[in-house]
Amino acid sequence: MAIVVPFGSQPEPSIERLVSLVSADMERVNAMILSRTGSDVLMIPEVANHLISSGGKRLRPMLTLATAALTGYSGTGHIKLAASVEFMHTATLLHDDVVDESELRRGKATARMVWGNEASVLVGDFLLGQAFKMMVEVESLRCLGILSAAAAVIAEGEVMQLAAAKKLDTTEDAYLAVIRGKTAELFAAACEVGPVLASRSAAEQAACRSFGMNLGIAFQLVDDGLDYGGSRAALGKNVGDDFREGKITLPVILAFRRGNGDEREFWRRALEAGETSDKELDHAAELLVKHRALEDTIERARHYGAIAKDALALFPHSEAKQALLQVVDFCVARAH
Amino acid sequence: MAIVVPFGSQPEPSIERLVSLVSADMERVNAMILSRTGSDVLMIPEVANHLISSGGKRLRPMLTLATAALTGYSGTGHIKLAASVEFMHTATLLHDDVVDESELRRGKATARMVWGNEASVLVGDFLLGQAFKMMVEVESLRCLGILSAAAAVIAEGEVMQLAAAKKLDTTEDAYLAVIRGKTAELFAAACEVGPVLASRSAAEQAACRSFGMNLGIAFQLVDDGLDYGGSRAALGKNVGDDFREGKITLPVILAFRRGNGDEREFWRRALEAGETSDKELDHAAELLVKHRALEDTIERARHYGAIAKDALALFPHSEAKQALLQVVDFCVARAH
Numbered sequence: 292m293a294i295v296v297p298f299g300s301q302p303e304p305s306i307e308r309l310v311s312l313v314s315a316d317m318e319r320v321n322a323m324i325l326s327r328t329g330s331d332v333l334m335i336p337e338v339a340n341h342l343i344s345s346g347g348k349r350l351r352p353m354l355t356l357a358t359a360a361l362t363g364y365s366g367t368g369h370i371k372l373a374a375s376v377e378f379m380h381t382a383t384l385l386h387d388d389v390v391d392e393s394e395l396r397r398g399k400a401t402a403r404m405v406w407g408n409e410a411s412v413l414v415g416d417f418l419l420g421q422a423f424k425m426m427v428e429v430e431s432l433r434c435l436g437i438l439s440a441a442a443a444v445i446a447e448g449e450v451m452q453l454a455a456a457k458k459l460d461t462t463e464d465a466y467l468a469v470i471r472g473k474t475a476e477l478f479a480a481a482c483e484v485g486p487v488l489a490s491r492s493a494a495e496q497a498a499c500r501s502f503g504m505n506l507g508i509a510f511q512l513v514d515d516g517l518d519y520g521g522s523r524a525a526l527g528k529n530v531g532d533d534f535r536e537g538k539i540t541l542p543v544i545l546a547f548r549r550g551n552g553d554e555r556e557f558w559r560r561a562l563e564a565g566e567t568s569d570k571e572l573d574h575a576a577e578l579l580v581k582h583r584a585l586e587d588t589i590e591r592a593r594h595y596g597a598i599a600k601d602a603l604a605l606f607p608h609s610e611a612k613q614a615l616l617q618v619v620d621f622c623v624a625r626a627h
Numbered sequence: 628m629a630i631v632v633p634f635g636s637q638p639e640p641s642i643e644r645l646v647s648l649v650s651a652d653m654e655r656v657n658a659m660i661l662s663r664t665g666s667d668v669l670m671i672p673e674v675a676n677h678l679i680s681s682g683g684k685r686l687r688p689m690l691t692l693a694t695a696a697l698t699g700y701s702g703t704g705h706i707k708l709a710a711s712v713e714f715m716h717t718a719t720l721l722h723d724d725v726v727d728e729s730e731l732r733r734g735k736a737t738a739r740m741v742w743g744n745e746a747s748v749l750v751g752d753f754l755l756g757q758a759f760k761m762m763v764e765v766e767s768l769r770c771l772g773i774l775s776a777a778a779a780v781i782a783e784g785e786v787m788q789l790a791a792a793k794k795l796d797t798t799e800d801a802y803l804a805v806i807r808g809k810t811a812e813l814f815a816a817a818c819e820v821g822p823v824l825a826s827r828s829a830a831e832q833a834a835c836r837s838f839g840m841n842l843g844i845a846f847q848l849v850d851d852g853l854d855y856g857g858s859r860a861a862l863g864k865n866v867g868d869d870f871r872e873g874k875i876t877l878p879v880i881l882a883f884r885r886g887n888g889d890e891r892e893f894w895r896r897a898l899e900a901g902e903t904s905d906k907e908l909d910h911a912a913e914l915l916v917k918h919r920a921l922e923d924t925i926e927r928a929r930h931y932g933a934i935a936k937d938a939l940a941l942f943p944h945s946e947a948k949q950a951l952l953q954v955v956d957f958c959v960a961r962a963h
Contacts, residue, residue: 332787386752389725390745409726412748413785416722419752420779423759427771435763435771443756449749451668 304624306348308614313356316370320352323374327421338402338414342381345397350618351481352377354506358485358499361603361611368429368488375438376481378422383445383477385415390453391536395529434484441480448472457537457563459547459555466541467508470515475507482506498602502615505599510622512592515540516585517626519576531572537562541591543575545584554578589626596623640960642684644950649692652706656688659710663757674738674750678717681733686954687817688713690842694821694835697939697947704765704824711774712817714758719781719813721751726789727872731865770820777816784808793873793899795883795891802877803844806851811843818842834938838951841935846958848928851876852921853962855912867908873898877927881920882911890914925962932959 310317328339352373359369387393388401389408395401403411419442426435452469455461482503486496518533519542533540539562547558560566561575579585596619606612646653664675688709695705723729724737725744731737739747755778762771788805791797818839822832854869855878869876875898883894896902897911915921932955942948 330783330786332783332790334786334790335783383752386748389748408744409789410786412722412725413782413789416719416755417779417782417786419755420775420777420782423775424772424779427768427775430768432763432766432768436760439756439759439763441756443753443760446749446753446756447666447668447671450666450670450746450753453745453749454668454670 304620312614316356354481362486362489364489371425375422378418382415382418385411444476461539470511474511478507479504501602505595509592509595516588535567542584546582549582640956648950652692690817698822698825700825707761711758714754718751718754721747780812797875806847810847814843815840837938841931845928845931852924878920882918885918
């Protein structure tokens with residue numbers, strides 16, 4: 292007879308295996324990040340470190356380090372590439388906060404609230420330049436190609452999101468194209484450069500890329516769910532920010548399509564015409580519950596998480612592989 | 628007995644020799660630019676081409692083509708590098724207009740006035756990503772190093788300018804550091820990659836870089852003079868934009884330092900406290916005349932132009948060399 296373990300006593304999914312796997316390398320990445328934000332122009336390290344030291348998980352550079360470990364890379368290029376990936380991410384966040392007019396990020400005032408939009412735009416540009424300098428130093432044209440292509444695709448995804456804003460006729464496919472670009476592409480690139488540095492087979496490079504891409508999609512789906520279902524403490528930003536900005540995310544797409552005429556009218560008034568007070572946010576949350584829109588958003592995330600895990604099937608058992616698989620569970624479980 | 632030629636009958640300096648030298652290559656660069664602004668995200672080519680097709684001289688990519696010709700490069704890499712240089716420049720302009728809240732550029736409404744700050748920031752990021760993709764395709768790590776370093780230095784110069792804004796105690800040296808970064812560095816990089824592609828000696832690479840750097844400084848000095856002394860038609864922007872934004876440029880630095888107590892008080896009220904109506908702009912222009920601040924700004928430009936010309940002295944006579952020397956005269960003569 293099997294012993295029934297109540298759900299509550301299962302270990303909470305975490306990324307601790309990943310953190311411990313890459314901890315030595317991550318110290319070198321952090322030192323690299325610190326040294327490359329330095330500039331005689333004092334405003335640059337000030338603005339950059341405000342965000343960089345704000346307690347982000349540094350998930351993306353850890354993925355680069357872990358896929359390098361998974362594929363047996365023994366050089367040092369992964370350190371600079373991991374730092375580049377984090378700089379690209381940080382530059383995107385600085386620009387995003389300007390684009391979204393955000394006031395809060397990771398529980399702190401955004402850089403643009405402290406130093407202004409100008410500084411956020413320009414320091415983002417500086418970090419992007421520094422990222423490319425570090426990549427060039429690694430001297431791998433393949434890795435340069437992967438990461439520079441990612442930079443263009445990320446911006447493309449962001450513009451796509453801007454064009455889709457306040458448009459409730461956005462399809463689930465169009466939404467997926469946005470999050471593939473703005474989020475998943477950098478996860479994919481971060482995971483692909485590891486096996487490329489290690490000169491592994493095209494199949495293994497593609498497997499790591501696929502792992503990153505699908506993990507990134509799952510990650511963003513959960514993030515978009517949390518914007519309606521999370522707490523400010525867990526989010527590090529205000530619940531309902533997407534709602535107030537008129538962002539069309541999957542929970543909304545599902546509730547809108549499944550809703551009746553009155554409900555669709557409500558969504559139009561809220562997201563297209565901008566009636567987004569707390570009263571409307573409460574009503575939006577009710578409609579999401581009524582149509583199981585958050586559950587199904589997480590269900591979709593679970594689907595992409597499963598693809599990510601299967602992508603790694605061709606690698607034999609290893610601590611690096613287990614750590615990467617655990618990251619998928621963690622990203623999906625953030626939803627609870 | 629020498630014939631005295633009156634100044635007025637001398638041919639007006641132009642860049643026609645440069646234009647005709649690189650015209651065949653430039654057609655390929657223009658086709659490359661057009662194809663690389665393409666995207667399924669329609670807003671991207673729209674925003675990018677608004678600025679790219681607005682009649683800029685494309686001086687920077689022409690410099691890349693001309694220095695490649697000067698140093699006998701016979702491959703095709705200079706086409707993509709020239710297009711990359713123009714994309715880097717365009718990305719900078721899109722971001723600058725957001726930072727400066729500019730309404731007019733090359734005589735047209737700025738992209739941010741038509742599509743908003745968000746689109747300007749993101750399409751700038753897209754063009755920067757596309758620039759790096761093209762550079763990587765050329766497969767020269769040296770050229771990648773030069774251009775990625777330039778990207779970081781340009782942003783550094785812009786942040787420096789932001790930090791110096793409205794600060795009348797800015798020294799001429801600090802001002803020079805700003806324009807070296809924000810303008811001259813890209814001229815230098817644009818000129819350096821030609822001889823690098825052609826695998827010429829370090830001395831020739833350094834000569835081309837020095838030519839570009841000093842030409843860029845002269846170019847920006849004249850630009851800063853024109854902001855007070857030019858016409859709206861010649862500038863493609865409003866006269867006095869720098870004044871209204873509180874930008875501390877060399878004409879102001881000279882007039883402030885040479886001025887008496889009352890005059891310094893005026894500059895403080897105008898540029899630090901923001902009293903910049905047309906009346907103040909007229910008075911500023913009077914003070915610039917009184918202290919010969921515009922003449923001496925152009926005199927400084929002439930000095931850097933002379934250094935640029937001497938930098939090319941080690942190259943034998945050629946049509947490419949003559950075309951590059953003429954560019955210096957053109958840049959300085961724009962002041963008249």
